[in-house]
Amino acid sequence: MGIFQSIKMALKSIKSNKLRSALTMLGMIIGVSSVIILVSIAQGSAANVTSQINQLGTNLLTINTFGSDLALTEDKIKELSKLNGVKAVSPVVSGRVNVKQGRTSSQVTLTGTNAEYSTVRDTKVSNGRFITDLDLEYRQKIAVIGSDTASTFFGTENPVGQYLQIDGTSFKVVGVLVSKGSSMGQSGDNVVIVPLSTGQRLVKSTTINQVYLQGQSEDQMDFVMNEVEMALASMYPNKSDSYSVTNQQDLMDTMSSVTNTMTMMLGGIASISLLVGGIGIMNIMLVSVSERTKEIGIRKAIGAKRRDVLLQFLIEAVVLSGVGGLIGILTGVGLGKLVSSILSLTVSFTPSVMVLSFLFSLAVGVVFGVFPANKASKLNPIQALRYE
Amino acid sequence: MGKPIIQISNLMKTYRLGGETVHALNNVSIEIEKGEFIAIIGPSGSGKSTLMNMIGCLDQPHSGTYLLDGKDIGKLNDNQLATIRNRKIGFIFQNFNLLTKLTALENVELPLLYAGVSAKERRERALEGLNKVGLKERAGHLPTQLSGGQQQRVAIARALAGNPAILLADEPTGALDSKTSKEILLIMKELNELGHTIILITHDLAIAKQANRMVSIQDGQLQENGGELVGNLPIY
Numbered sequence: 280m281g282i283f284q285s286i287k288m289a290l291k292s293i294k295s296n297k298l299r300s301a302l303t304m305l306g307m308i309i310g311v312s313s314v315i316i317l318v319s320i321a322q323g324s325a326a327n328v329t330s331q332i333n334q335l336g337t338n339l340l341t342i343n344t345f346g347s348d349l350a351l352t353e354d355k356i357k358e359l360s361k362l363n364g365v366k367a368v369s370p371v372v373s374g375r376v377n378v379k380q381g382r383t384s385s386q387v388t389l390t391g392t393n394a395e396y397s398t399v400r401d402t403k404v405s406n407g408r409f410i411t412d413l414d415l416e417y418r419q420k421i422a423v424i425g426s427d428t429a430s431t432f433f434g435t436e437n438p439v440g441q442y443l444q445i446d447g448t449s450f451k452v453v454g455v456l457v458s459k460g461s462s463m464g465q466s467g468d469n470v471v472i473v474p475l476s477t478g479q480r481l482v483k484s485t486t487i488n489q490v491y492l493q494g495q496s497e498d499q500m501d502f503v504m505n506e507v508e509m510a511l512a513s514m515y516p517n518k519s520d521s522y523s524v525t526n527q528q529d530l531m532d533t534m535s536s537v538t539n540t541m542t543m544m545l546g547g548i549a550s551i552s553l554l555v556g557g558i559g560i561m562n563i564m565l566v567s568v569s570e571r572t573k574e575i576g577i578r579k580a581i582g583a584k585r586r587d588v589l590l591q592f593l594i595e596a597v598v599l600s601g602v603g604g605l606i607g608i609l610t611g612v613g614l615g616k617l618v619s620s621i622l623s624l625t626v627s628f629t630p631s632v633m634v635l636s637f638l639f640s641l642a643v644g645v646v647f648g649v650f651p652a653n654k655a656s657k658l659n660p661i662q663a664l665r666y667e
Numbered sequence: 668m669g670k671p672i673i674q675i676s677n678l679m680k681t682y683r684l685g686g687e688t689v690h691a692l693n694n695v696s697i698e699i700e701k702g703e704f705i706a707i708i709g710p711s712g713s714g715k716s717t718l719m720n721m722i723g724c725l726d727q728p729h730s731g732t733y734l735l736d737g738k739d740i741g742k743l744n745d746n747q748l749a750t751i752r753n754r755k756i757g758f759i760f761q762n763f764n765l766l767t768k769l770t771a772l773e774n775v776e777l778p779l780l781y782a783g784v785s786a787k788e789r790r791e792r793a794l795e796g797l798n799k800v801g802l803k804e805r806a807g808h809l810p811t812q813l814s815g816g817q818q819q820r821v822a823i824a825r826a827l828a829g830n831p832a833i834l835l836a837d838e839p840t841g842a843l844d845s846k847t848s849k850e851i852l853l854i855m856k857e858l859n860e861l862g863h864t865i866i867l868i869t870h871d872l873a874i875a876k877q878a879n880r881m882v883s884i885q886d887g888q889l890q891e892n893g894g895e896l897v898g899n900l901p902i903y
Contacts, residue, residue: 292768295768573764574766576764577764577766578766578777579749579752580725580752580758580764581752581825582752582753582778584746584750585746587781661720661726664725664760664764
């Protein structure tokens with residue numbers, strides 16, 4: 280008997296028991312669609328993070344310092360900026376400060392830095408100006424604020440030219456940053472940027488937490504990184520534990536390994552529901568075999584071989600899981616789009632995930648269909664015929 | 668007469684039931700020629716079902732030989748038995764045993780399906796079979812939409828579909844009223860006249876008498892031309 284004929288027969292028997300087939304398929308539908316939704320959301324957020332990191336440019340090096348024993352002074356930073364291939368250097372002190380204006384007060388992330396920060400970190404002002412080297416030199420009490428900070432303290436008014444109280448000291452707002460959106464759960468818009476020299480006073484520490492270095496071209500980054508590491512090693516012998524140098528690629532790798540783990544985990548959790556759906560199929564197929572014992576007996580009496588009966592039930596299971604899988608893909612894509620539009624999450628649908636989850640659902644059908652089908656094919660025709 | 672189509676010699680079949688050994692078939696020997704219309708008569712528990720299963724290749728003997736068309740059935744495996752049932756034997760059951768979810772036509776097509784006949788030919792031959800039993804216009808009906816007599820006629824068409832060497836009818840009239848029973852027997856007689864070998868298994872003497880030859884079975888033992896035996900036993 281041909282495989283085409285077997286599929287036709289399976290479809291017929293599925294159609295003859297619509298409600299039961301639909302309920303059995305529901306398990307597969309939920310399984311496949313949850314795999315697709317969860318993996319798409321995970322991959323969407325991964326793509327989001329990657330593009331944000333990419334926006335900063337891949338020619339960026341970051342030196343992070345830990346502890347205060349590393350006196351990373353401005354002189355040393357100047358030395359770093361003279362290295363070959365380094366285009367710009369921007370030191371950063373950071374801390375949390377209390378910002379107050381009128382009756383509004385709020386905790387805001389403070390960044391003390393220099394004029395290069397704007398190019399190195401790709402921060403642009405939408406209104407007013409950024410910090411200049413002159414501001415650093417004269418320890419100007421001026422601030423550039425993020426768009427969220429601006430709306431918190433000034434609402435719809437133009438903040439440029441107005442004053443903010445930062446930890447009790449009055450600062451003049453000279454610029455507002457372009458909105459960056461949030462990344463990794465941190466708002467990039469709720470910030471205050473002040474000149475490095477004033478920033479150090481505000482956080483009451485001269486320790487520079489971070490230095491950003493921009494290379495001249497992306498190809499040289501490995502070379503520049505080596506150079507910087509060697510320079511730091513000669514500046515601070517035996518203190519290599521107190522700082523770390525990372526480039527953007529490292530950050531990307533870390534992020535992608537994190538998001539990969541997340542994707543795998545979500546996919547894995549969703550796959551469990553696929554497995555449960557498979558058990559549902561096995562259950563129904565076993566019921567179906569015992570319900571149709573007489574039919575199996577008749578078929579065997581008129582010449583169905585073991586293989587014919589096995590195929591009939593196996594194909595029925597695979598068709599159930601396969602059709603369930605197809606509907607699951609459609610449901611998953613539909614729900615994913617719905618979720619992305621309601622929660623404004625980025626979801627990215629990859630064909631490979633869809634194909635993979637469909638193939639997985641077929642495999643579930645085969646794995647969980649084999650046992651009942653085998654049971655059916657082994658029935659003794661005499662006893663099966665007598666069965667009522 | 669030519670070579671017999673069925674040659675059974677010294678067939679034994681025993682079951683163990685509750686620690687006791689039951690000889691369902693005890694040293695049974697019989698030969699059936701091609702074109703015969705034979706009735707096997709026996710009360711329930713006599714072993715006639717076992718004999719039918721044996722002749723129908725649903726079961727295999729413990730000892731003795733069964734040659735069907737020259738082939739030793741005792742030496743075949745499951746798959747070969749299935750092929751033999753498909754090609755050589757047409758079953759007609761007491762309860763018709765039609766697949767309720769298939770139409771009359773699809774039921775008749777079923778043995779051809781397992782024989783690997785192409786869809787078009789299958790349809791033609793099945794329709795031809797239904798025509799023989801006078802149910803061509805009912806081809807699209809489900810068994811539940813047919814009367815008992817019509818269902819049995821569909822079953823006969825199904826049994827004939829593969830053009831088998833023997834038709835094996837197990838109490839074919841057991842579930843029918845006397846008028847319909849006569850019709851079914853008439854069809855079987857006609858088929859016999861067309862050259863089909865028919866084995867009729869029954870417990871009803873009146874029906875068995877319709878056959879050209881009668882054997883009786885009791886306690887697993889077979890007796891040729893059961894006339895005298897039947898005459899002596901009040902159960903018939």
